[in-house]
Amino acid sequence: MTRHPYSRRRSFLKAAGIGAVAALAGCTEDGADAAAATPATEATDSLDSTASVDVDRIAADPTDVPDPVDWNSPRTHDVTLETKEVTAEIEPGVTFDYMTFDGQVPGPMVRVRRGDTVNLTLRSPEDSNLPHNIDFHAVYGPGGGADATTIGPGEEATIQFKATYPGVHIYHCAVPNMDHHISAGMFGAILVEPKEGLPEVDRELYFGQHEIYTNGEAGEEGHHEWSTEAAKNEEPTYMAFNGEAYAFTEDGYGRIPVEQGDRVRIYLSNGGPNLSSSWHAIGNVWDKLYRDGDLVSDPGRFVETTPVEPGTVAAAEIETPVPGPIKIVDHSLTRVVRKGLLGVLEVQGEERPEIYDPDP
Incomplete structure (x- = not known):
């Protein structure tokens, strides 16, 4: 998968921890300016030392989207997905x-067309530790295919x-500890x-x-283990786009460049697995919203903020007439300010x- 131009690693915000990255008005992602705004939460229990990582990056490239459908009659697609258990960083040092x-x-x-047939193979390497499967919400069948996979x-x-019904649907693992x-x-x-x-x-x-x-606590260096107790209480340590805190910001892999005038x-x-998103674009609206x-x-038109429930995929379109950042957030803003949930587009x-005139 193409990594350029989001391939650089970011420096760990030691002074601020995760909490201050978006603390300033407008949800700025400049960690240096925000470092003094919110001190890192002090953890009550020490974590194990940071584990060695298997991959340098866990966050998928947001620009890695299959090409639109350009065929007019049903096709058959062979799709293979491999389960991979890896250790990686949520943020540097964590x-x-x-x-x-x-x-x-x-x-x-x-990506397929309504009426297409999909041959889906799920594969698990021998060095995996756990069972896995896959539930496609686009599948008529027991468990969305999970039973058989x-x-x-x-x-x-x-x-x-x-692929009988059109739409954009989630897929996910659906073993008992899903x-x-x-x-x-x-x-x-x-x-x-659609056809x-x-x-x-x-x-x-x-x-x-x-x-x-x-x-652990957000920003606490070391190796963080999954916490069943935190999950039961629905109290996440981090909330992320694509697996990493603030991945698509200046302190991450960089803002995602967009040409002015692009739709x-x-x-x-x-x-x-538990929390709804109040999906919002700061400095823009969802010009078309496919709920x-x-x-x-x-589609809905000119929607400012929309709920996206867990187990759902939403699609929305924006126009980009003005240069500068568009910040993609969950408008439950503590998740942005303190838990890592921020991505930024840069209209060039x-x-x-x-x-828009910032200095009339």
Whole structure:
């Protein structure tokens, strides 16, 4: 998968911890300016030392979206997903044991047309420790395919299904401890385009929101273990886009560049496993909103904030007439300020004072 231009690692905000990264007005992501605003929470129990990582990056590239459907008759697609259990950083100095599809969070987007057939193979390496499966919300069948795809280490299973109904749907692991597996990264999206296709846009982006429940505090260096108790209380340590705190900010892999005037369609897969998202773009609105993955009803227009329930994928389009940052957030803003849930687009172009003038 292409990593450029978001391949650099960010420096750990030692002075601020995670809490101050977005503390200033407008949810700025400049950690240096925010460092004194909110001190890191002091943990009550010490963590184990930071574990060695298996991958340098767990966050999927939001620009890695399959091309739009350009065929007019049913096709058959062979799709293979591999379960990968890896240790990676939530933020520098903070490690966690993730569970993933294909080693990234969220798992790769699958894109087909209504009426297409999918041959899906789920494969688990021999060095895996746990059983896994996959529940596609686009599948008619027991468990959305989960019953037939439950596999152990070194095993694989294949199912075939027809993409009968259009929409953008979540997929996720659905073993008995599914809250742990989903929280640790095992979710993604399948886009079933209507037979007539989707309206053309200039750019498409794909994010996955989820909660990470650990035995530590946000910003506390060391190896964080999954906490069943925190999950039961629905008190996440981190909330993230694509598995990492503040991944797509200046302190992360950088803002995502967008050309001025582009119409951008954004997909948000809310893996949860528990909390709804109040999805909002600071400095913009959802010009067209496809609620709950519904791609056939008339979209909502000029919506400021929309709920995206866990187990749901939403799609929305924005226009970009004015240069500068557009901050993608959950408007439950403590999640932005203190738990890591912020991504930033950077619209690149000329000032448009007739639309917005910061210094009239």
